[in-house]
Amino acid sequence: MQLTSHGAAQEVTGSQHLLQINGKKILLDCGLFQGRRKEAFDKNAMFGFDPEQIDAVVLSHAHIDHSGNIPTLVKKGFTGVVYCTEATQSLCNVMLLDSAYIQESDAEYMKRKHPDTALYPIEPLYTQEDAKLALKQFKGMSYDKTFEVCKGVQVTYREAGHVLGAAITVLDIHDEEDGKQKRLVFTGDLGRYRLPIIKDPYVVDKADYLLCESTYGNRTHGSAEEGIPALARVIKRTIKRGGKLIIPAFALERSQELLYSLHLLIHEGKIPNNLPIFLDSPLANAITDIFRKHVELYDKEIKANFKKHNPFTMRQLKQIANVEESKNLNHFIGPCIIISASGMCEAGRIRHHLKNNIEDPKNTIVIVGYMAENTLGRKLVEKVPAIKIFDKIYNIKSEIVILEAFSAHADMNDLDNYVKQIKGLKKVMLVHGEEDQQKPFKKRIEAFSNAEVKIMIPQVTIDL
Numbered sequence: 001m002q003l004t005s006h007g008a009a010q011e012v013t014g015s016q017h018l019l020q021i022n023g024k025k026i027l028l029d030c031g032l033f034q035g036r037r038k039e040a041f042d043k044n045a046m047f048g049f050d051p052e053q054i055d056a057v058v059l060s061h062a063h064i065d066h067s068g069n070i071p072t073l074v075k076k077g078f079t080g081v082v083y084c085t086e087a088t089q090s091l092c093n094v095m096l097l098d099s100a101y102i103q104e105s106d107a108e109y110m111k112r113k114h115p116d117t118a119l120y121p122i123e124p125l126y127t128q129e130d131a132k133l134a135l136k137q138f139k140g141m142s143y144d145k146t147f148e149v150c151k152g153v154q155v156t157y158r159e160a161g162h163v164l165g166a167a168i169t170v171l172d173i174h175d176e177e178d179g180k181q182k183r184l185v186f187t188g189d190l191g192r193y194r195l196p197i198i199k200d201p202y203v204v205d206k207a208d209y210l211l212c213e214s215t216y217g218n219r220t221h222g223s224a225e226e227g228i229p230a231l232a233r234v235i236k237r238t239i240k241r242g243g244k245l246i247i248p249a250f251a252l253e254r255s256q257e258l259l260y261s262l263h264l265l266i267h268e269g270k271i272p273n274n275l276p277i278f279l280d281s282p283l284a285n286a287i288t289d290i291f292r293k294h295v296e297l298y299d300k301e302i303k304a305n306f307k308k309h310n311p312f313t314m315r316q317l318k319q320i321a322n323v324e325e326s327k328n329l330n331h332f333i334g335p336c337i338i339i340s341a342s343g344m345c346e347a348g349r350i351r352h353h354l355k356n357n358i359e360d361p362k363n364t365i366v367i368v369g370y371m372a373e374n375t376l377g378r379k380l381v382e383k384v385p386a387i388k389i390f391d392k393i394y395n396i397k398s399e400i401v402i403l404e405a406f407s408a409h410a411d412m413n414d415l416d417n418y419v420k421q422i423k424g425l426k427k428v429m430l431v432h433g434e435e436d437q438q439k440p441f442k443k444r445i446e447a448f449s450n451a452e453v454k455i456m457i458p459q460v461t462i463d464l
């Protein structure tokens with residue numbers, strides 16, 4: 001049995017891990033690498049393996065850094081099944097089309113701006129047509145039910161507690177080469193305890209090998225509950241100045257959690273009940289509809305809570321559909337909250353809201369999610385004095401607030417606890433993290449367990 005990471009090795013995005021077993025090739029995730037435009041395009045267009053030879057894809061969740069390159073894989077000859085949970089399948093139906101749309105419009109924009117340069121890719125990585133074809137190969141599976149991916153490889157999806165539909169992938173494998181039974185667990189993105197809406201991560205009690213994410217391998221963020229009062233303080237401060245709050249948020253989960261938190265604050269009288277809240281993202285709106293359908297995936301408390309007051313139908317909320325309405329928000333006078341995507345500010349309507357609001361000291365930009373290296377969002381986190389949006393420089397004068405408690409990722413304590421609960425580990429392979437987060441995490445695991453810990457290096461194969 002062999003494992004090779006072709007993405008999300010010593011970096012966060014582009015999750016792709018190739019498992020070779022019994023003469024078969026199983027790809028765990030096929031995510032999009034996100035970063036500088038040219039580098040991203042090249043990395044995403046080229047695979048480190050032959051897509052035609054992949055037997056199956058086992059997808060952990062719908063986030064684009066895990067699912068977003070499946071259309072390219074299909075375009076380049078992959079004909080097998082993409083396994084995922086049922087909710088992930090519903091989410092990918094809208095998210096991959098949105099991703100294709102972003103790439104089509106991006107390519108068009110580049111064609112207009114740089115008609116005579118070869119510096120920029122001017123063809124989209126894949127089109128909406130490509131995405132539609134790829135989606136036909138998806139197969140939605142239930143949580144907690146074991147299924148066979150290929151001979152000798154049984155897979156069970158368990159709750160990851162990260163976003164709706166996200167799974168921890170448990171692979172029970174009979175290795176024909178040495179005749180041994182082996183269990184490999186892939187955390188996907190590991191969530192947190194007590195996140196609003198979804199259930200807590202499932203604990204796998206025994207495994208031989210753990211392929212573990214390490215986004216926050218060396219950082220803590222307050223408990224999920226601490227985010228809500230912190231959000232209230234920022235909102236009140238901004239209202240006092242007469243400013244607006246701009247919140248870049250992932251369309252999946254974060255937007256819905258924010259609505260839930262705002263709804264709680266209004267209900268408890270912690271923020272004014274006449275503050276308009278705009279959800280300006282067609283994708284977030286479509287995903288919110290999917291949330292409404294998957295009540296079975298909510299945790300118990302929320303189910304009861306939602307019956308009394310549903311945050312997705314609160315009267316303060318206005319879901320913005322078309323571009324005209326979105327543009328009208330530029331002329332909105334007085335305090336309001338604008339939640340918009342994309343989460344890392346690399347695409348979508350959020351860029352318009354940032355450029356229109358970032359130079360006004362009355363306003364606040366609230367960062368509630370992870371920002372990968374070299375993204376516009378990361379520059380905001382680093383509090384640079386000015387940023388470039390659509391080829392124009394804007395001086396940052398608004399307040400920037402980072403609320404890490406809203407993270408959907410396990411922090412270092414959650415990660416340590418998760419690894420400690422798994423008995424019998426021989427090897428832990430770290431992926432989905434940057435070096436400064438991985439090295440200390442590796443050291444800590446080596447101190448509390450007997451497992452060998454490896455930081456996966458891109459394209460380097462290890463034996464299991």
Ligand SMILES: [Zn+2]
Pocket residue numbers: 061063162163189
């Ligand atoms: Zn994720």
Ligand SMILES: [Zn+2]
Pocket residue numbers: 012015063065066189432
């Ligand atoms: Zn991820």
